[in-house]
């Protein structure tokens with residue numbers, strides 16, 4: 001009886017707590033996603049306000065500063081824009097130059113490092129992929145030395161898991177393989193049609209931020225045209241200023257070929273774009289062949305430096321030894337800023353993406369403090385910069401951590417977990433990859449919530465937000481969404497949101513959000529963090545996990 005009463009009392013208390021905790025969580029989003037913060041684009045006063053806000057919250061809570069300068073870990077970026085008047089592209093056949101119209105035949109990306117002019121031979125290398133585990137190699141027997149690799153910008157129909165495909169198809173990995181084979185640049189042919197389902201999380205076109213990187217889907221970052229075509233000033237390409245951390249380093253030219261341009265590039269090769277399209281659609285291998293033309297490119301880059309920051313606070317562990325290890329809880333502070341008007345609104349507020357995650361970082365830290373929790377390991381709370389530019393803030397942290405790298409045991413990342421309906425089930429990305437899966441199952445169960453694996457594995461979301469920066473460094477990680485059953489009203493709500501709100505100005509504080517559900521979700525994450533922090537063993541990758549290979 002007594003226990004039953006206690007449980008009932010707890011239940012009542014939890015409901016009341018959920019309401020007030022939900023409101024407190026929402027208050028951070030109201031600040032961070034306010035029009036005054038102008039979409040929190042990297043390098044803007046709005047982002048700076050957001051960083052200051054998180055610092056203020058961390059101070060209030062009493063977290064220990066975990067940056068290199070108080071709570072801040074400064075991160076420098078290089079912003080590049082092509083000087084349109086000095087950028088030219090042409091094909092050269094038998095000494096005859098055939099100019100290309102930039103924007104119509106092909107576009108040049110500021111990701112390429114070319115300053116001046118270059119003439120380079122080109123080879124078509126199919127999908128441009130080498131996937132040893134699937135015995136797939138578009139580069140076998142091809143001489144790419146000093147040449148530009150031309151490929152169809154889509155995934156090869158190789159017999160490999162979604163994880164393998166996402167990894168090898170990510171911009172950095174794709175270029176790393178081509179570079180190793182001697183390529184000096186890339187030129188991508190258009191994908192005949194988007195693979196089923198990929199529209200769902202493709203940023204709304206035109207994205208206000210041409211360098212947006214939440215997709216590794218755009219191979220090698222080649223999909224973004226630099227320079228006009230949309231009326232506004234060209235959006236800069238953003239990369240980490242630290243050259244050792246630039247994935248695109250060594251890419252002299254980066255070109256996106258249009259459908260119209262494809263005919264010109266392929267002329268005389270004995271192949272047509274229609275033929276290649278059909279092979280892609282039929283999920284067949286593609287031929288490899290040299291192009292008959294040489295590419296002549298000229299470019300000039302305007303470079304700027306952007307100063308930004310990760311914001312880091314530490315809740316110290318209680319165990320004398322384990323306190324020197326860290327469970328990271330992260331969410332990205334940046335969004336895409338100001339862009340093209342939709343229904344008269346130009347501010348991309350990013351309330352769910354990802355002010356919501358940052359609000360959870362703050363509130364979960366606060367709950368630890370309020371409950372006087374004594375986790376054995378320390379918990380490192382981070383609001384990182386430049387996720388939207390290609391996971392750059394987290395990448396910087398993973399490469400230059402403010403605590404010993406070997407001391408980081410896990411990353412729990414929140415990006416747009418979408419509390420749009422009551423919480424019955426949490427979709428966990430990475431659920432079956434590491435021992436963290438068991439920890440989250442137990443945490444969810446405690447709060448009466450189910451867990452499920454990724455509903456849309458083909459979207460590769462496990463490697464599409466900041467957790468990937470940790471995963472690639474060998475650190476087990478998880479990411480989350482509110483789950484749903486197929487065919488349920490919840491599924492429709494989520495799909496409609498992705499279609500109508502994702503990366504649009506209406507991802508703002510006017511949308512309906514279930515605050516109590518968000519609070520319950522935060523409680524699950526709180527429990528997860530404590531479990532991981534208290535477990536005598538460090539989290540490990542499962543033997544069956546593809547990602548185990550990165551473990552150090």
Ligand SMILES: [Zn+2]
Nearest residue numbers: 353354415416
């Ligand atoms: Zn996001």
